[in-house]
Amino acid sequence: MFSIARTLARPSVLARSFAAPAGASAIHTLPELPYPYNALEPHISEQIMTLHHTKHHQTYVNGLNAAEESYAKSSDVKEQIKLQSALKFNGGGHINHSLFWKNLAPTSQGGGQLPEGSQLKKAIERDFGSVEEFKKKFNAATAAIQGSGWGWLGLNPTTKKLEIVTTANQDPLISHVPIIGVDIWEHAFYLQYKNVKPDYLNAIWNVINFKEAEKRLVEAA
Known part of the structure; x- marks a missing residue:
């Protein structure tokens, strides 16, 4: 069966995230959250997390499975292109x-905590001057996205430097190794922060999992 993971993801955290067990069907499923829906309050509300995960992400999973099934069944090139x-x-x-x-x-x-002396903190300070300067630049670039998209801290695989990148809509980050990604679609914040994207972007740093980000950086180095 055609696999979107094989198409979009190079050997990285993306590919590892979507590797199916041996002998298993390549049907995508909604992953469980590693915390309760209310665990990120007051920074991200339980209502947002519940809808975001069970409705929006589930819709992408359903759409991906349907598209892959249609692609696999079709022998018409034009239909596959569509x-x-x-x-x-x-x-x-x-x-x-x-x-x-x-x-x-x-x-x-540990959400929001970036340990002193960590490899990630050193890399951020090396490439942006300070953690606060990084957050300022990240928020500005992400808030400037017209419409919907994502803000990323990515590792440039060529230069081995951290860079701020944005992608439109649901385009995945394939030019860099994703270290931190922030959803700037309205469904990620509107019920709580209305149209004030800067407030959402400022608040989310309180629940960023820097431990996971550090892991991704170390694995990509």
Whole structure:
């Protein structure tokens, strides 16, 4: 069966996230959250997390499975080409959100804490001057996205430097290794922060899982 993971993801955290067990069907499923829906409050509400995970992410999973099934059954090249946009959109939505949930952690479990002397903190200070300067630049670039998209801290595989990158809609980050990703679609914040994207972006740093980000950086180095 055609696999969006094989198409979009190079050997990295993306590919590892979507590797099916030996002998298993390549049907994508909604991953469980590693924390309760209310665990990120007050920074991200239980209502947002519940809808975001069970409705929006589930829709991408359903759409990806349907598109892959149609692609596999079709022998018409034109029809397969038409399906590329659905595969990209829904596959990207599944990839991005699966990374996003792991990007977050309750404050009681270390969310928002970037340890002194960590490899990630050193890399951020090397490439942006300071953690606060990094957050300022990240928030500005992400808030400037027109419409919907994602803000990323990515590792440039060529230069081995951290860079801020944005992607539109549900396009996954394939030019860099994703270290931190933040969803800037309205469904990620509107019920709580209305149209004030800067407030959402400032708040989310309180629940960013820097431990997971550090792990991704170390694995990519």
